Structures are given as structure tokens and as C-alpha cells.
Amino acid sequence: MADETKATDAGQRYAQSLFELTIDNNQLTQVEADLKSLRVMVADSADLRRLIDSPAFTAEDKAKGFRAVAAKAGFQVLTAKFLGLVALNGRAGDLMGAVTAFIELSAKHRGVxxxxxxxxxxxxxxxxxxxxxxxxxxxxxxxxxxxxxxxxxxxxxxxxxxxxxxxxxxxxxxxxxxxxxxxx
Structure with a gap:
């Protein structure tokens, strides 16, 4: 597996869009916490990694899976919508890179x-x-x-x-x- 935490151009664009939405909606801290939790979940779960990486799952299946994970974890609505959108657009493989890029944008915004x-x-x-x-x-x-x-x-x-x-x-x-x- 390649370095899935490195953001592709698409992952960077998704991260930037989500970042701007969180700033506009004053949800930066909450969404960042959700994405950090998601990163830990993916690291700990072979099934979740399989959902992200496997071409056997359709974009719709991946979106349903991400929505279920978001609901179970109690993620913000914006985070859940983001996960679903990434999956529906066939970009699940870019998800973890987008998460890393988002966290970096957030840290830069906070001067950290x-x-x-x-x-x-x-x-x-x-x-x-x-x-x-x-x-x-x-x-x-x-x-x-x-x-x-x-x-x-x-x-x-x-x-x-x-x-x-x-x-x-x-x-x-x-x-x-x-x-x-x-x-x-």
C-alpha cells in the first residue's frame, strides 16, 4: 500500500473545501476532532481499511459504510456529509490523505x-x-x-x-x- 496519508491533489482540494466550510460554520475544532478519531479508527480496523481500499465495494456501498461509521462515532453532520461525498465521488482512496491535509490546514490556521x-x-x-x-x-x-x-x-x-x-x-x-x- 502506498503512503495513504499523503494528500493527492484531489485529497488536498477536498480538505481545503471542508476546511473553508468548517471556518464558515464555526466547526473547525469539532470536525478536526472527528477526523482525528477517524484516522485512529482506520489505523485500528482492517475492515475499515478494506472498505476504503477495495474496488469490490461500490461508491454507494462505501458512502453507506462511512455514514454508518459517522453515526456510530457521533461525528458532526458536516463530517458525515464530507465522508459520504468523498465516497460517492469515487475518492475513498484519497480520504486519508484529505484527513491529513485537513489537520495540517487546521494546525496552520491555529499557528501550531x-x-x-x-x-x-x-x-x-x-x-x-x-x-x-x-x-x-x-x-x-x-x-x-x-x-x-x-x-x-x-x-x-x-x-x-x-x-x-x-x-x-x-x-x-x-x-x-x-x-x-x-x-x-
Missing amino acids: VTAEVVTAKALTPAQLQGVSAAVSASLGKVPEISTLVDPSILGGIKVRVGSRLFDASLRSKLDSLKFALKRA
């Missing part, structure tokens, strides 16, 4: 730097504080940190701040070694 931290296992509070201090020292600002657990990286850490990625994952190091061995 966000950092996405991916680890193979959940971080302890002490580890999270250490990562936050390191990112803060590097950026000169205290970041808002969101964490994701991705066992496929095997170990280490990945930190994304805006378009910059620091990848010290074991998976990345193994891939580099494999590439170097192929060239030898």
Missing part, C-alpha cells in the same frame, strides 16, 4: 506545528514526552503530536512534520540494506 509519530508499539508517556522534547528542540516550537501504531515498521520511529519525514524505522533500514546488497 503538528508532528505525526509512527511506531511499531504504543509509546509510553515518558517516551512520548522525549519525542515531543526532541521535536520541539528541532523546530523551536512545541508541536501537537499525534501517534499511530504500525507494526509493519518492525521497530524504530517515523516522524513527519509537514512534508519532512524522519524515518528511523527498522523496516526502512532493512530496505536500504536489501537495496545495497542488490547493488553489490
Whole structure:
């Protein structure tokens, strides 16, 4: 699977449109919280990832699924409509990129730097504080940190701040070694 959290042009446009609607309707904080919850749900649920990625589901099926998830999670009406629209327009594959782009737009609007931290296992509070201090020292600002657990990286850490990625994952190091061995 490609990096589904990177916004495509379409994902960026959807995020920008939603962002403008949330500003106009004074719902930025609520919709951002919904989308952060959705990101965690997708990371935790293979079924939800399958709904997003599988071509076996029609756009209508995906829209129904997203509406059900939104209703069950108690999302804002605007968030639910956004999810349904993305699915009905055949852009479910762009959804997670749009979510990431929206969160970045929101953070920029609030003057905050966000950092996405991916680890193979959940971080302890002490580890999270250490990562936050390191990112803060590097950026000169205290970041808002969101964490994701991705066992496929095997170990280490990945930190994304805006378009910059620091990848010290074991998976990345193994891939580099494999590439170097192929060239030898």
C-alpha cells in the first residue's frame, strides 16, 4: 500500500473545501476532532481499511459504510456529509490523505506545528514526552503530536512534520540494506 496519508491533489482540494466550510460554520475544532478519531479508527480496523481500499465495494456501498461509521462515532453532520461525498465521488482512496491535509490546514490556521509519530508499539508517556522534547528542540516550537501504531515498521520511529519525514524505522533500514546488497 502506498503512503495513504499523503494528500493527492484531489485529497488536498477536498480538505481545503471542508476546511473553508468548517471556518464558515464555526466547526473547525469539532470536525478536526472527528477526523482525528477517524484516522485512529482506520489505523485500528482492517475492515475499515478494506472498505476504503477495495474496488469490490461500490461508491454507494462505501458512502453507506462511512455514514454508518459517522453515526456510530457521533461525528458532526458536516463530517458525515464530507465522508459520504468523498465516497460517492469515487475518492475513498484519497480520504486519508484529505484527513491529513485537513489537520495540517487546521494546525496552520491555529499557528501550531503538528508532528505525526509512527511506531511499531504504543509509546509510553515518558517516551512520548522525549519525542515531543526532541521535536520541539528541532523546530523551536512545541508541536501537537499525534501517534499511530504500525507494526509493519518492525521497530524504530517515523516522524513527519509537514512534508519532512524522519524515518528511523527498522523496516526502512532493512530496505536500504536489501537495496545495497542488490547493488553489490
